[in-house]
Amino acid sequence: MNIQPKTRGFICTTAHPEGCASQVQRQIDYVTSKPAIQGPRNVLVVGASTGYGLASRIVSSFGAGANTVGVYFDKAAEGVRTASAGWYNSAAFEKAAAEAGRKSYSIVGDAFSDEIKTKTIDLIRTELGQIDLVIYSVASPRRVHPKTGEVFSSVIKPLGGTYSNKTVNFHSGEVSTATIEPATEDELRQTIAVMGGEDWQMWIDELQSAGVLAEGATTVAYSYIGPEITHAVYREGTIGAAKNDLEATAKRLNAGLATNGGRAFVSVNKALVTQSSSAIPVVPLYISALYKVMKEQGIHEGCIEQMYRLFAERLYGEGETLVDEKGLIRVDDWEMRPEIQAEVAKLWAELTTENVYELSDLVGYRREFFQLFGFETDGIDYEADTNPDVAISNLR
Template sequence: MSERVVAPRHRGFLYVDAHPAGCRRVVEDMWQAVPAAAPAPEAERPVALIIGSSAGYGLAATVAGLRRAGIRGVAVCFEKEPTGRRTGTAGWYRTAATAELARQAGQAGQEMVFLNGDAFGDDLKERVATLIEERFGGRLHHLVYSVAAPRRTDPDTGATYSSVLKPVGGPHRTKTLLFEDGDVPVVREVEAAAAQGDDVEQTVNVMGGADWERWIAHLAGRGLLAEGFATVALTYIGSPLTAALYRQGTIGAAKAHLEATAGILHERLEKLVGGRAFTSVNGAAVTQSSTAIPGIALYTGLLRGVLGEGLVPPAAQLSALWDDLTGAAPLPVDGEGRVRLDTWELEEEVQAAVTRRWELATTESIAELADVDWFLGEVRRLYGFAVPGIDYDRPVETAVPWPGA
């Protein structure tokens, strides 16, 4: 037994430990928020591969896929296990909770295999391919790609690339939201240095479509793609308020490459198996990745201040996406072939209201303009803290095993 009281120690938005019971409750709440589909015989349930399944929209894709679409198959992520000194990462505990909910519901049970490893490596690709071949009839129906990573090693060259978050063309100053003394909201202006040298190339090689394309090529090479196979990569565009650092910055270049890759893959898959490839543009959410981007915290808090409960959570967005993937309710696409799940965020009147609040935002006014309590609570819940119904003074078991271990 490794029970202990887990306290929310953190540096800014980055928490040192995660709370197992809180992480489990977060996943349980997400599960209950997804409308369940009617049970289907195992042979009729689609086989899916989720890459990046333990956090953010990838977690929502996994939960919604199990609950809404009744998927079986493989989920891949990269998390750290509990040690004597540290808890496991939040994604470790969320994965354990997702697997347990699937087992209890009897929808997927042991037919959803959770793998922990480097999704960029060919060894894991081969392991996944073998699982699909040996345990799932050798036919994959869907692949959801949702990967955010700081670095990637190219399996062909051995070169390691590192992603950076920088504007392109010159430095950029922006407002950002911080919390001092734990929960006091502060608005500050920060400057991000401009991309230099090969910063754009490095970031594209990590966060672009190269690895997504490699996954498809590997699985196709093994003859594992079912007729009508569909694959989607999750992406984000966001507001003009955050564009200089995001959509027009190094990350934006990677997102553009991801979208271009979708077009290339779509042509190949259409000829090969009558399949399709596309990107899904999701709306704003508080995630471990997004909190690292200057300005995003302020923007998201202001957006919530404008929309309130009208801010659409990831689970609802991904439920709609699974309906599209399975053909239950196809979604409209924009002129570039992207599914748009962010229209509620980018409506003209919504953006105008957020912009007005952005211009007025100061440390003195932020509590009136943004839903800072909601935002801070969402950040804490990413790590299993501030979850209603959890007794944080009570010792909790931290040595939670990996599903199937």
């Protein structure tokens, strides 16, 4: 079939297998062009099929030579419906890992469930024995609590008052004002339940109880802080409250793991084009301005560059892992340089529909959005007949 992008708001409902495979290979090529990392040997990535989770798995396997287990919730192709981008990404990763002689296994299902945790533990015990790094990179709008059955749904809202700021329709280029009503107490509670640290804690507790977490193991979850421009809807909103819970969980996990030489961190990463960030009002316009400034300064990074730097310089570099006063790893340090933020703020004040393509990198933002789904990728013939039915090797 001929596969073309079909969008609904900030979601692309189709994905291109060859384009996704090309994007995965580009990340692999970047990592293999860099010095090898003396890091983990057996790695579990929870949320492994896109974005920072996928990049973490690639760096683990092709940068450190580690065996990996990836847990993710993606769908195979069915009839005229393509598979999800994460499915195609994972198929390409598994194929490349096998060709490189790395052990790798995929578990597809609800990472929040007891069933998938048990299945993952059984696989680790049988195939790897123990793991020494757990990456937690789950981004989901919904969670069913495994113990109570309660269904939680997250929202992207401010706290305490109505919020208004500029935003952009990245398909049309129209800059407008987004106004968001504040979250209720129950919406806040549910967002924390979905995006906070409880499930991360459950994963580590169960891995420890099962004896498959190695002595001295490290675990890392991902977060974002961002600039003042986005604080009301992000860091000081419902998502920020969930991230605060995630950071509190890291402190508890670190205290427990430290008794056996282990570590737990939250890594604060750079703002990048992801399905999740595309859904947050204000953020796409901010990222478009940020990209323009960082590309002009020659310090722009994507997911793979960020994750290589995290592993090579922070987690497994020489000396102790560098953290800020709150104990957070900051690989958003280039984004948050005062001179970068000052230039972004200057552009922000001037941005309108008429000048958005001049004052921001909206073209680059849109291209990266479609590349998440395998489109707008160099070297791919999008007019060719393409088989959407792609199998994942080592799918358990």
